[in-house]
Amino acid sequence: MPTTLPDTHIDQGTQDVLTPLYHLVLLDDDEHSYEYVIEMLVKLFCLSADQAYRHAIEVDSSGRTIVLTAELPLVTFGRDQIHSYGADYRIPKCKGSMSAIIEPASAPGGGRNC
Numbered sequence: 001m002p003t004t005l006p007d008t009h010i011d012q013g014t015q016d017v018l019t020p021l022y023h024l025v026l027l028d029d030d031e032h033s034y035e036y037v038i039e040m041l042v043k044l045f046c047l048s049a050d051q052a053y054r055h056a057i058e059v060d061s062s063g064r065t066i067v068l069t070a071e072l073p074l075v076t077f078g079r080d081q082i083h084s085y086g087a088d089y090r091i092p093k094c095k096g097s098m099s100a101i102i103e104p105a106s107a108p109g110g111g112r113n114c
Contacts, residue, residue, distance in 0.1 A: 021105035022075040024068040026082065032098050036088040041067060042097070044081045064108045070103050076102065 031065075034056045041052035045067055058065040068078050079100045088094040 008034075019071050021069055022072050023066045023103045024070075024075045024078045025064050025101050025103055026055065026059050026067050027099045027101065029098060031091055031094040032088045033049050033090045034060070035090060037098070040082065040085050044085065045078065048113075067110045072102070 016029045026041075034053070037056040038052040039047060041047045041055055042049060047055070049069075055067055058075065066073055070078075079102055082100040083097050085097045087096050
C-alpha cells in the first residue's frame with residue numbers, strides 16, 4: 001500500500017522577521033595604550049588576551065575594529081561601557097575613555113552612527 005504524505009499548508013502571509021544586527025566599532029586615538037585596549041576588551045567583552053591584542057593591532061593600524069556584532073540593545077550597552085571605562089592612567093595626557101560607534105551590520109562600508 002503506498003504511503004501518502006500529509007497535506008501540508010504553508011501560510012503565504014507569514015514571514016520570518018530577522019532582528020537586525022549592528023556592529024560595535026572601537027575607534028583609534030593616540031591617547032590610549034595597547035595595554036589599555038587589551039585590558040578594556042578583556043574586562044568588558046570577555047575576550048582572551050590574544051583576541052584583545054589582535055583588536056588593539058587592528059584599531060591602531062586601520063583606525064577601527066569591530067569588537068561585537070549583536071542586536072541593538074546589547075551593542076548599545078557595549079558602547080556605553082566603552083565610553084564610561086575611563087582614562088588610561090599609563091598616559092598622562094589621556095583625558096577620558098576611547099570612542100566607539102554603532103553601525104548596521106548590513107552596511108559593508110559603514111553606516112549610520114548611533
